[in-house]
Amino acid sequence: MTRNTIPPKASRTEGRGGGLPGSSGGPSPRPGPVSAASRTGGHAGAPMASRAGGSPPVDALLTALDAVRDPELDEPITSLGFVASCTVSAAGDAQVRLRLPTYFCAPNFAFLMVADAYDAVSAVPGVRSTEVVLEDHFAADAINGGVAARAGFARTFDGEAVGELHDLRADFLRKAVMAGTDQVCRPLLAAGTSPADLPGMTLGDVPPSTALDRLRQRRAELGLPSEDGAPLLIDPATGARVTGDAMPLHLRRARTTRISIEANGGICRGMLRHRYDSQGLREEKDSEGRPAVWLSPATRR
Amino acid sequence: MYEKNGEKYFVVDGHMHYWNAAPDNWVPGAEQYAKGWIECFHAYQGLGPPETHWSIEHFQKYSEDDLMKDVFEDGYVDVAIFQPTYLKEWYKEGFNTTERNALMGERHPGKFVYNTRWDPRDGDQGLEVLRRNVERFGSKGCKLYSAEWNAGSRGWKLTDPAAYRYLEACQELGVKNIHVHKGPTIWPLDKDAFDVADVDHAATDFPGLNFIVEHVGLPRIEDFCFMATQEPNVYAGLAVVIGGLMHARPRFFAKVMGELLFWVGEDKMLFGSDYAIWEPKWQVEGFMDWEMPDSEEFADYPRLNAVGKRKILGLNAAALYDIKVPDEFQLPAEAGTPGAHEVLGESEQQPVAGA
Numbered sequence: 265m266t267r268n269t270i271p272p273k274a275s276r277t278e279g280r281g282g283g284l285p286g287s288s289g290g291p292s293p294r295p296g297p298v299s300a301a302s303r304t305g306g307h308a309g310a311p312m313a314s315r316a317g318g319s320p321p322v323d324a325l326l327t328a329l330d331a332v333r334d335p336e337l338d339e340p341i342t343s344l345g346f347v348a349s350c351t352v353s354a355a356g357d358a359q360v361r362l363r364l365p366t367y368f369c370a371p372n373f374a375f376l377m378v379a380d381a382y383d384a385v386s387a388v389p390g391v392r393s394t395e396v397v398l399e400d401h402f403a404a405d406a407i408n409g410g411v412a413a414r415a416g417f418a419r420t421f422d423g424e425a426v427g428e429l430h431d432l433r434a435d436f437l438r439k440a441v442m443a444g445t446d447q448v449c450r451p452l453l454a455a456g457t458s459p460a461d462l463p464g465m466t467l468g469d470v471p472p473s474t475a476l477d478r479l480r481q482r483r484a485e486l487g488l489p490s491e492d493g494a495p496l497l498i499d500p501a502t503g504a505r506v507t508g509d510a511m512p513l514h515l516r517r518a519r520t521t522r523i524s525i526e527a528n529g530g531i532c533r534g535m536l537r538h539r540y541d542s543q544g545l546r547e548e549k550d551s552e553g554r555p556a557v558w559l560s561p562a563t564r565r
Numbered sequence: 566m567y568e569k570n571g572e573k574y575f576v577v578d579g580h581m582h583y584w585n586a587a588p589d590n591w592v593p594g595a596e597q598y599a600k601g602w603i604e605c606f607h608a609y610q611g612l613g614p615p616e617t618h619w620s621i622e623h624f625q626k627y628s629e630d631d632l633m634k635d636v637f638e639d640g641y642v643d644v645a646i647f648q649p650t651y652l653k654e655w656y657k658e659g660f661n662t663t664e665r666n667a668l669m670g671e672r673h674p675g676k677f678v679y680n681t682r683w684d685p686r687d688g689d690q691g692l693e694v695l696r697r698n699v700e701r702f703g704s705k706g707c708k709l710y711s712a713e714w715n716a717g718s719r720g721w722k723l724t725d726p727a728a729y730r731y732l733e734a735c736q737e738l739g740v741k742n743i744h745v746h747k748g749p750t751i752w753p754l755d756k757d758a759f760d761v762a763d764v765d766h767a768a769t770d771f772p773g774l775n776f777i778v779e780h781v782g783l784p785r786i787e788d789f790c791f792m793a794t795q796e797p798n799v800y801a802g803l804a805v806v807i808g809g810l811m812h813a814r815p816r817f818f819a820k821v822m823g824e825l826l827f828w829v830g831e832d833k834m835l836f837g838s839d840y841a842i843w844e845p846k847w848q849v850e851g852f853m854d855w856e857m858p859d860s861e862e863f864a865d866y867p868r869l870n871a872v873g874k875r876k877i878l879g880l881n882a883a884a885l886y887d888i889k890v891p892d893e894f895q896l897p898a899e900a901g902t903p904g905a906h907e908v909l910g911e912s913e914q915q916p917v918a919g920a
Contacts, residue, residue, distance in 0.1 A: 269615070336784065348700045366608060367601030370749040370758055394740070402601055417755055425755040426720060432757060439787070517791065524786035530814040531612065531783075538611030539604075552816050 270314075319356040326350055326546055328384040330362070335376055335433055337529045338440040338482075344529070345536050346377070346542030350398060356392035358385050363399050363544070365535035369514040371403040375420065376429055378411045400539075437486050438500035443522035444479035445497065449515060459515070463508050468492030526550075566894075567641040567878070569853050574875055575894035578636060578645040578845055579880035580744070580779060580804040580837025583669055583686040584661040587626035592657050598714075599655040599911040606842050609805070611844045631669045637676060640838070640845030643879065644888055646678040646701055648708035648744055648779075648837075654869040655713065667702050678886055680744065685727035686715045705886055707740050708779075712748025720751030723763040729770070736773050742885050743767075744802060759785045761792055765848060768796040775885055776801055777835060780805040786821060790828035800885070800904075801829045803877070804837035807848045811855065819858050823866030831873035833902060835882045849878070850889050872896060876903040 290459045329347055330340045341347060341362065348361040360381055364374060378398050386394045396411060398404045403421075410420025418425045446555060448470060449462060457465075467490065470476050480490040489495070497506035506514045533550055567574040586603035588596075607624050610617075619627075636642045647666040659665065663681040670677035679702040683695045695825040698704055712720040720816070721728060723745065735743065751758045761782050768776045777803040782789025806825070810818035825834055838845035857868050868878075873898060883890045884904030896903070904913040 297911075366603055366605040372754055372756075394852040402598060421754050424752060426753045427755050429755055435757065480853060516827075517787070520790055520824050521787040523717070523824055524784070527786065527810060527814065527821050528784040530817045531809055534612045534809075534813045535605075535608045538608040547906050552814055 266334055270484055279351045310366065318390055319352050319354055319392075320388050322352055323393070324388050325352060325358055325360070325385050328388050329381055330546065332377060332380040332384050334373065334532075336370075336373055336525070337532060338436070338443065338525055339529060340546075341381065342544070342546035343548040344532065345540075345547035347545040347547075348388055348540070348542075350545055352391065356390050358388070358391045358394045360385055360394075360396045361399055362396065363536070363540060364401060365532045365539060367400060367402055369401065371401075371421070372417065372425075372429055372432055373405065374398060374401060375407050375410070375417050376433060378407050379417075382411050434486060437482055439521050439525065440482045441479065441486065441488070441500040443525050444475065444482055446515070446518040446522040447475040448473070448479050448496070449518070459511065460508065462515075463497055463511050465496040466492060467494050467496055470496060476479070492536040566643055567849050567853060570872065573893055574641075574853070575879040575883065575890050576642045576644075576845075576849060577836065577879040577886075577888060578640070578642045578647050578838050578840065579777070579835040579882045581636065581645050581758040581803055581840040581845075582648060582650065582661045582842075583629075583632055583666050584673050584841070585626050585649075585658065585665070586656065586660060587622075590626075590656045590658055592653075592655055595655045599652075602652065602655060602660075607708075609809060609839075609842050612809045612846055614812050617844055617847055619841075624841065629672075632669075632840070633673065633729065635844045635846070636838070636840055640840075641849045642838075642845050644678060644883075644905070645676060645840075645884065646680060646706065646837075646882065647841060648680055650708065650710050650746075651681045651682060651684075652713060654713075663698050663702060663704070678706070678888070679704055680708050680742075681740070682708050682710070684713060684715055685721055685725055685731050686718055688727070692731065695740075696738065699740060704740055706742030706744060706777075707735065708744045708746065709747045711746060712750045714750070718752060719754065720748065720758065722751065723767040728767075732767060732771050732774065736771060741773065742775050744777045744778060744779050747782065754834065756771075757785075759783075759788075761788050762784055764799065765792045765796060768799050772798060774798065775800060777802045777885075779837070781821070781825060783809075786824065790824055793833070799829075800833045800835060800881075801825055802835050802837050802907075804839035805842075807836070807852055808839055808843035811851050816858075816862075818855075819863055820866075822855075823857060823863060826867040826869060826873075831869060831876050832866075832881060832901060834877045835885075836878050852878070872900045874902075880904070899906075 269380060285340050326342060329350065330342050333339060334341055334344055334346070337344065346362050346364060348363045350360050352358045362378060378396050382394055382396045385391060385396065398407050401407070406420055417429050418427055452470065453459060467476065467480060483490040486500065488498060488500065495505040497502060497511060499506060530550060530552070566598065567576055586599065602909065604621070604624055607621055610619065630753065637647055649661050649663045649666060651662055653659050663679060667679045670679060675706065681698040681702060681704040684693055711722065735741070745764055747759045749758050749898040759782070761778060764776055764778060775798050777800040778789055781801045781803065784806055793801060806821055810821060826859065838848055852876060857863050859868055879894070880890065880896065880903035
């Protein structure tokens with residue numbers, strides 16, 4: 265399957281109207297972040313019985329789920345630890361259980377993750393039916409039912425929403441582009457590139473890195489230029505090149521946006537670990553995750 | 566009072582609670598929400614040091630004695646500001662109401678500031694209650710939780726016309742400190758519930774009020790920073806920044822502090838423990854010991870010295886709330902103005918604190 269993180273089919277569960285403008289815009293030159301586990305592809309841990317029956321291995325489902333991101337945190341739901349379980353029967357009936365850091369996580373983002381997971385798993389060859397269940401969430405029944413019925417967000421939350429979630433998703437992709445700009449530019453500056461040179465640089469001028477791939481991918485999802493000749497610094501709302509005068513503030517905002525997203529990720533991971541003491545499938549620690557001793561709450565009184 | 570290196574610091578806890586979230590207070594039929602809410606808070610406590618964690622039973626309902634010991638005796642706090650959260654759809658008597666707080670606080674004169682709250686969906690009746698609360702409890706501030714559920718509605722915005730009626734009333738009544746707390750559900754649900762644009766508009770339209778954005782807009786720190794830097798009457802409430810990051814994610818804590826110091830500045834940042842989510846003791850101690858790391862990663866952030874810490878820990882909030890601070894805790898004259906952008910500076914200082 266394509267690793268484009270908003271599969272063209274995403275609109276099925278998000279209601280009419282299709283995905284983001286330009287969401288299919290251009291193939292990514294490289295895949296997005298690939299977890300260590302996902303590199304094993306379908307070769308590890310696949311129950312042979314189910315493969316013999318023609319259904320896909322669980323690993324293929326998890327690799328599909330690697331491409332589903334938390335839109336706020338801009339990280340795969342797998343590495344965040346949100347995938348509690350994932351099974352597929354010999355006949356190809358897939359079941360995924362998702363969990364979130366709190367009972368009150370925002371229902372719109374929760375819906376997107378459940379809907380995207382549904383679409384990603386459904387698109388795996390050999391999957392006959394898909395069930396995605398969000399657990400322990402105040403709006404779980406509405407979200408699970410709405411996604412299963414492919415009702416879209418507005419119908420799922422009838423009277424509480426006026427539209428689908430495309431604009432919300434695009435807003436957070438733009439934040440991801442800002443954060444990605446910092447991830448790409450800071451190493452350049454540390455390596456001696458002068459800030460004054462950045463506005464004149466193109467994506468093709470930047471040495472290859474995972475961060476650069478990721479930035480290109482997010483820009484492509486928004487329909488923004490992502491090819492080698494495209495400017496490195498652009499306004500994610502308009503796609504316009506950032507000029508020298510605007511560059512210092514642009515970089516400052518990029519940095520703040522990145523830190524906000526990463527700090528949120530840290531808090532979410534900590535809350536999830538407090539809530540569930542089991543590892544999620546393909547869960548990864550963040551850069552300063554605390555050791556396990558921190559994870560178990562002591563009882564003082 | 567906190568003392569370090571022979572220096573004494575006046576401590577105002579700008580954000581704390583006295584709640585009852587035990588099953589005896591759960592609304593029949595809404596038990597799952599009452600339970601989910603307090604469990605979510607409890608998970609936040611998990612981000613603090615293990616030796617400060619409580620059992621869920623203790624966390625649901627702690628006593629007056631617990632609070633007085635944790636906050637004042639052990640926690641270095643001189644004056645604490647109650648920030649009520651009602652949630653009456655889930656908790657029979659409310660989660661922590663102005664009345665519950667004041668009833669307890671009356672037994673400890675000079676220790677507490679009683680903020681109240683309002684909900685624009687409560688109409689004329691709510692305005693009347695606001696007036697009565699200000700009269701009874703002398704409230705100079707209010708805590709707004711915009712994601713509170715109310716008769717089928719999942720939330721509101723500061724820019725709602727009904728909210729502007731209340732903000733006008735606040736201006737008239739001298740309720741000049743508006744603490745804003747965003748939550749996950751507002752109407753319409755397809756928009757970002759944590760968006761702080763409404764605070765931006767309200768702050769511009771009500772220059773006579775101070776807007777303290779609690780939890781620095783988390784999870785929208787960046788939007789908060791970009792907004793706060795443009796609005797002289799917008800402040801950063803640090804509850805959750807210190808409690809949720811300082812121990813659990815020290816590098817992110819330093820970066821978030823760096824961002825806040827850069828965009829908002831030390832004159833406009835207010836300490837809050839968010840008790841009983843976290844006890845103030847370890848937060849005050851850790852914050853006073855904290856320094857911006859020296860490595861390259863943090864090189865372009867402003868530094869925070871003892872003067873800045875003095876402001877954040879107490880003097881900024883004292884300025885906003887006209888809390889009288891004894892001379893020994895004051896800054897030298899050349900050290901700047903705590904709460905610098907306070908816009909009702911002409912009001913006289915009143916002895917709210919018995920310190």
